[in-house]
Amino acid sequence: MREQLAQLKENIKSEVHQWLTDHQEEGINLLQSLVQADSTQGNEAEAQQIVIDTLNELGLDVDRWDPDGESLSKHPYFASSRDNFNGSPNVVGVQKGTGDGRSIIFNGHIDVVPAGDREQWDFDPYSGKVVDGKMYGRGVTDMKGGNVAMLLAIKALQNIGIQLKGDVIFQSVVEEESGGSGTLAAVLKGYKADAAIIPEPTNMKVFPKQQGSMWFRVHVKGRSAHGGTRYQGVSAIEKSLAVVDHIRQLEKKRNDRISDPLYQNIPIPIPINVGKIEGGDWPSSVADLVKIEGRMGISPEETMENAKAEMEEWLEKLKEVNPWFEESPVRLEWFGARWLPGSIDLEHKLMNTLVSTYRDVLDEEPIVEASPWGTDGGLLTEVGSTPSLVFGPGVTGMAHFPNEYIELDKVFEVAEIMALTLVDWCGIEES
Helix, strand or coil: CHHHHHHHHHHHHHHHHHHHHHCHHHHHHHHHHHHHCCCCCCCCHHHHHHHHHHHHHHCCEEEEECCCHHHHCCCCCCCCCCCCCCCCCEEEEEECCCCCCCCEEEEEECCCCCCCCHHHCCCCCCCCCEECCEEECCCHHHHHHHHHHHHHHHHHHHHCCCCECCCEEEEEECCHHHCCHHHHHHHHCCCCCCCEEECCCCCCCEEEEECEEEEEEEEEECECCEHHHHHHCECHHHHHHHHHHHHHHHHHHHHHCCCCHHHCCCCCCCCEEEEEEEECCCCCECCCEEEEEEEEEECCCCCHHHHHHHHHHHHHCHHHHCCHHHHCCCEEEEEEEEECCEECCCCCHHHHHHHHHHHHHHCCCCCEEEECCCCCHHHHHHHCCCCEEEECCCCHHHCCCCCCEEEHHHHHHHHHHHHHHHHHHHCECCC
16 A cells, blocks of 8 residues: 555656646746736735636635735734735635645745836846746746746646645735735635745745844934034934944844754844934034834744843943933834744654655755745744745845846746645545
8 A cells, every 4th residue: 555655646746747847838927927017015916816817727716805904903913014905915716625634825925025226137127038047027036936836836736637635725915025914914814724835935945944023213312512513412323333333232142042053054043134324414413313223133932022122121231331321211113014933843744744845856855944034934823823834946145136036947846846745735535
């Protein structure tokens, strides 16, 4: 019986590989059409319609809805730069299993960041130009290539006649780039499963742990004076340099205590990035206020609340660095985007299944690391009770960059790995 099962899986592997090889042009055309549909915030509907059409062709039960911003904004983990999502639909397609199998969510975001300065692009950022086995365009690696890999996995199994016992829930969500409101809306609508895969651009690495993050703003006070007698004032700009240095020391302290080997190849596992500083209102005046804005990384082993408390307590110690901060303490606030950290046990069944399938398809061991950035996996894991891991095609370093590209052969390799993962995870009707 065991030998028959092994032979069956080997036959399925061969047929999936052949189908994907024979339908590469179809997959490339689908990816190109998605890249050509600019799906920056507020413009997601066109790309989502392509997804809907594809899901309908596959015969999945399709659910399309605009998330309810008013309701979402009341949730403690809501984070977005807007609360009106009219015209920015979520799309979910469900392939019902025959029963008695494990369910899985394939979760991918359709929203992309803006293209930026087009002078820095060699091709139009929404062209989907293909050159030397690579497709170029905004969102092609982050993460429309991963979304297409998931769709191809489902389609390949259907076309070779495989019936899965467990449900497959395909999610194309909005707002990941702004904090995950699309996935939060899907969770609150009841879409949960036994586990989930998120095909973010991991360079084919497997990420069982995902860093979280949140944005902060620090207000640094000074005392205004005429620039000609600046010694009579207190420059908030000069004081802000001490604050930035103090924050950098906190970053070092937090990272020095991380010993998880999954972080050994990441120079700074949970960075605290200062991304914006503004202050002063006149060149001939001493600046009396500076605002520092940044992003604080959160370890999968801590909560957002604990990270916030550590930052707050650390900034209170500024008065030990400079007596000015005793008189005029800085004010800390949390605002804007946030991403929940998340993790899956290294011995979780899905983790073992994916690693085994990767090994079978590519004949090599996958690299297993922790994610250097946040994903919607934290929401799926923590809010949706759906253990999640991150694995996908795409070049991590090209996400959000000009000349963003994806290696097309990786899309099909991931599609094959995901298809065979579905076979093992969901189970199949052997007839």
